[in-house]
Amino acid sequence: MTDHLKGHKSLAEMVSAHINVYRDLLQDALKKAPAPTHDMDDAAYLRHELEALADIEAACAVEMVQEVSAPAHGMR
Secondary structure, three states, X not given: XXXXXXXXXXXXXXXXXXXXXXXHHHHHHHHHOXXXXXXXXXXXXXXXXXXXXXXXXXXXXXXXXXXXXXXXXXXX
């Protein structure tokens, strides 16, 4: 573990603990987004962010599985 990860094994583990909160906040903001105008579409931006968050969640899950299945240092 390293200090910058605040006790977590990896960045993936650190971020994954907060994904549901971020998703809830983005979904709430999406529900409250104003109607799009010719130069602004908050809803489209928020949908993009939700899609990006889903990608981040999937990547974190893969990395955490790899951490669990990786052999310990010095072992083969």
